[in-house]
Structure formats: C-alpha cells, structure tokens
Amino acid sequence: MATTLSFTVTRSARELRPLSDIDDQDGLRFYRSGDGPPLLPTDAGAAAVDPAVIIRRGLADALVHYYPVAGRIREEEPGRKLVVDCTGDGVLFVEADDEVSLSDFGDVLCPPFPCYQELLCEPDGRCAAVVGRPLLFVQVTRLRCGGFVFGLQICHNIADAAGTVQLLRAIGKMSRGMPAPTVSPVWAWELLMARSPPVVTTHGHPEYDDTAAGGNHDMFADQPFVHRAFFFGPKEMSALRDLAGAGARVSRFDMLAAFLWQRRVAALEYADDDEVRVMFVVNARARMVSPAPLPAGFYGNAFAFAVAACAVARRGASARCRSGTWWARATANGYVQSVADLMAQRGRRPRFGRAARTYLVSDVTRAGFEGVDFGWGEGAYGGPAAATLATFHLTVKGAGGEELIVVPMCLPAAAMERLEFDLQTWLNH
Structure with missing residues (x-):
C-alpha cells in the first residue's frame, strides 16, 4: 500500500567564526602564494606512490580539525567586518603533471621560480578577492623525475606564515597516516578583537599613516617590473659586519635589511629630502598581546609592524639616509591590542605599507616551510x-651545501638594473 510521507526537519544554524581585528585588515585581503617544497622520493618504491592521492587524503583529514578553512568569508555591515561562514564547502585541489625535472630549476632553488604561476592553480589577478571564495587552493604537480611540487595559495585573513606552516605540518602528518595533528588547532580569535570602546594607545601606529613616505601608490605604475634574487653567504655577511663596525650589536636580519634598504633607495632615485621607510614584521605569538598570551595552536594572524623612517640625502648619483626616526614599539606590551582597536576605531580599516616609498620586508628564515x-x-x-x-629573507642551500640568505626583490626594470650594478660593485670590493 503506497503512503505519502511528509515531514519537516529542524536544521542547526551554520557556525559563524568572526575574524579578529588583526586578521581583518584591508592589507591582508589577498591570497599569499607559496611554491611549496619540490620533493624527491626517498627510494624507488616511493616513486610508484602518487603524491597527489596521498596529499589529497591528508588534506581532507586535516580539514576535519581545521574546518573553518573549508568555509567561506562573508563581509558584514557596518564596518565591512569579515566572518568565516563554516559552510564546509571545501577547498580547491588540483593535480597536474609537468615534463620538467627538479634539476631544471637550477642548482639553487629559490624565488622567483620560472613559470611559477603554472604551479599555482589560481591566477594572481584574482588574489585580491576573498569574499565568497575558497580560502585554500592547492596544486600538486608531478615532475618527470618522480618528485613533485606542492603549490599553495591561502587567504591571508585566515592565517599568517606561522599559522600556515602549522596547517601544512598537520596535512603532512596526516598524509603519513597519523590519526590527528600533533598540535591541536585553536581558534581564539576573540583574544585579538578590539576593545569596546576601542582605546588606541599613544603608540601612534605610523605603519598605517597613508600620508607619509609618499602617498602616490602608482608612481611606478607605467614601468615594467622584474624579479631578481640576491644571495648573501658567509663572506658577504662578514663584510656587512665590518660595515656595521666593531662591537655593533645588531641582528643578522636588521643588518641585511638596513643595507638593502639603503641600496634600494639609491636605485629608485628618490628626490633629496624625500621621506623613505622600512617596515618589517614582528611575530607577536610569544608576547603579551592581550590579557593573556596566545594559546599554542593558534593559527590566525599574530604580528605587528616595526617602522623606521629617514630623509634621503643625495650626493650625485648616490643616496643615503641622512637622518632617521625608529619606531620599534611593535614589541611593546599592548601594541597588538592597540592595532586591533585602531582597525575598529577608523572603521575603513586602513592598509599597511601602501606608501610608495616604503620597503616592506619579512624574515621567514625560521618559518619552517622547508621542514614540512x-x-x-x-x-x-x-x-x-x-x-x-x-x-622576504629566506635560507637556502648553495650549490656547495653552504647556507645562504636569499632576498628576492621586485622592482621597476631600470631601478633593478641600477641595484644589480650597485650590489655587484659592492660584492666585488
């Protein structure tokens, strides 16, 4: 006997995860692209195993724990506040094959990689749109030699470099058959939310001052840009130490960043008395960024910027920094919380580092990408x-196995030619 069945179910509401006011910066609304590690099988038997199959399974298992990454970002009014809608729609995964071998990329693997966009499944032109799209794009490209390239693009609003490495390690461990990540992911975005009402401290936050250091963001828009990588081994770093002076207490990163900043200023031929800046990222994970430290397993954005500024003094075709002011308060207790309050107070969510005469540099020599x-x-x-x-400052192995610091740069072609000549002259002396 046929029956007609009619019923109504009650569905639970989807989970919404608000992003913190540190994640929710206009300057982070893009996808950071990583040419993940090109790998070689460890033995002949491993070569018969399809890395795309293994990694896809590990990625699916990891997303059970990192389920917000499988959701979609929504923008809410007022204030264009971003939230993650945990829809479970998933991430984009692509398998590919290439007839090149790992050796074809050269003796030293470093950016810019030739044809790197072929190794990433999402065109760079769409990287500025984050709302309503997958938060993670992965492409595994099998190489002729039996190795493969893991290409990653992740929405910067959801994770910084440390958080991305944490996610990659989880994918790696679960690709190797482990039942769960060693480090359990923790959301805890509320720890970096603005206070109510926002209370911006006296730090000033020059990193978000859009009027200083040249407000014309398109001053080189009509010029072709080129990519180059510059290498600094033990000999070059020793020479830099000599330049810094005997007894100078300065870190390797600060020393190299300051030197390249000055050479970059000269190559770009700014006018006399122009204000120029250098801005670099400070990891806030180990610092007091709120009433309590961030918990282990937090994978969102947890950083602030330190800024230095100086006036250009030209002498013929050369340039140097004549006088400077350093803003290194990014390490101070409460600084990151003050940044979160600034985001909420201004409403329009100011961008960082947009000024045309700002050199933005980040040290990822200890991020751990190569260890995945x-x-x-x-x-x-x-x-x-x-x-x-x-x-970026990156650590790579030279052709002889020595450790090198490589600094890839992107500059207008004419400026890059001047920079290359300047550095070659310096290195030869």
Whole structure:
C-alpha cells in the first residue's frame, strides 16, 4: 500500500567564526602564494606512490580539525567586518603533471621560480578577492623525475606564515597516516578583537599613516617590473659586519635589511629630502598581546609592524639616509591590542605599507616551510614563489651545501638594473 510521507526537519544554524581585528585588515585581503617544497622520493618504491592521492587524503583529514578553512568569508555591515561562514564547502585541489625535472630549476632553488604561476592553480589577478571564495587552493604537480611540487595559495585573513606552516605540518602528518595533528588547532580569535570602546594607545601606529613616505601608490605604475634574487653567504655577511663596525650589536636580519634598504633607495632615485621607510614584521605569538598570551595552536594572524623612517640625502648619483626616526614599539606590551582597536576605531580599516616609498620586508628564515614532510622527507625548498608586496629573507642551500640568505626583490626594470650594478660593485670590493 503506497503512503505519502511528509515531514519537516529542524536544521542547526551554520557556525559563524568572526575574524579578529588583526586578521581583518584591508592589507591582508589577498591570497599569499607559496611554491611549496619540490620533493624527491626517498627510494624507488616511493616513486610508484602518487603524491597527489596521498596529499589529497591528508588534506581532507586535516580539514576535519581545521574546518573553518573549508568555509567561506562573508563581509558584514557596518564596518565591512569579515566572518568565516563554516559552510564546509571545501577547498580547491588540483593535480597536474609537468615534463620538467627538479634539476631544471637550477642548482639553487629559490624565488622567483620560472613559470611559477603554472604551479599555482589560481591566477594572481584574482588574489585580491576573498569574499565568497575558497580560502585554500592547492596544486600538486608531478615532475618527470618522480618528485613533485606542492603549490599553495591561502587567504591571508585566515592565517599568517606561522599559522600556515602549522596547517601544512598537520596535512603532512596526516598524509603519513597519523590519526590527528600533533598540535591541536585553536581558534581564539576573540583574544585579538578590539576593545569596546576601542582605546588606541599613544603608540601612534605610523605603519598605517597613508600620508607619509609618499602617498602616490602608482608612481611606478607605467614601468615594467622584474624579479631578481640576491644571495648573501658567509663572506658577504662578514663584510656587512665590518660595515656595521666593531662591537655593533645588531641582528643578522636588521643588518641585511638596513643595507638593502639603503641600496634600494639609491636605485629608485628618490628626490633629496624625500621621506623613505622600512617596515618589517614582528611575530607577536610569544608576547603579551592581550590579557593573556596566545594559546599554542593558534593559527590566525599574530604580528605587528616595526617602522623606521629617514630623509634621503643625495650626493650625485648616490643616496643615503641622512637622518632617521625608529619606531620599534611593535614589541611593546599592548601594541597588538592597540592595532586591533585602531582597525575598529577608523572603521575603513586602513592598509599597511601602501606608501610608495616604503620597503616592506619579512624574515621567514625560521618559518619552517622547508621542514614540512608529506612522506618523502623534508622539501628541497619551501617558501614564497616570488616577491610581490613584500620582500622576504629566506635560507637556502648553495650549490656547495653552504647556507645562504636569499632576498628576492621586485622592482621597476631600470631601478633593478641600477641595484644589480650597485650590489655587484659592492660584492666585488
């Protein structure tokens, strides 16, 4: 006997995860592109295992724990506040094959990689749109030699470099058959929310001052840009130490960043008395950023910017920093909380580092990208595919096995030619 069944179900509401006011910066509304580690199988048997199959399974298992990454970002009014709608719509995964071998990329693997966009499944032109799109794009490209490239693009609003490495390690461990990540992911975005009412401290936050250091963001818009990488081994770093002076207590990063900032200023031929800036990222994870430290497993954005500024003094074709003011307060207790309050107070969510005469540089020599293991051992390289908005300091192995600091840069072609000549002259002396 046929029956007609009619019923109504009650569905639970989807989970909404508000992003913190540190994540919710206009300057982070893009996808950071990483040419993940090109890897070689450790033995002949491993070569018969399809890395795309293994990694896809590990990625699916990791997303059970990192389920917000499988959601979509929504923008809410007022204030264009971003939230993650935990829809479970998933991430984009692509398998690909290439007839090149790992050796074709050269003796030293470093950005800019040739044809790197072929190794990423999402065109760079769409990287500025984050609302309603997958938060993670992954492409595994099998190489002729049996190795593979893991290409990653992740929405910067959801994770910084440390958080991305944490996610990659989870994917790697679960690709190797582990039942759960070693470090359990923690959301805890509320710890970096603005206070009510917002209370911006006296830090000033010059990193968000859009009027200083040249407000014309398009001053080089009509010029072709080129990518180059510059290498600094023990000999070059020793020479930099000599330049710094005997007994100078300065970190390797600060020393190299200051030197390249000055040479970059000269290459770009700014006018006399122009204000120029250098801005770099400070990791806030180990610092008091709120009433309590961030918990282990937090994978959102947890950083602030330190800024220095000076006036250009030209002498013929050269340039130097004549007088400077340093703003290193990014390490101060309460600084990150003050940044969150600034985001909420201004409403329009100011961008960082947009000024035309600002050099934005980040140290990822200890980020750990190259240490990710999907089952074939550590990567031959791990890190950014190219330099774009920021310049990075990376650690790579030279042809002889020595450790090198590589600094990829992207500059107008004429300025890059001047910079290359300047650095070559300096290195030869």
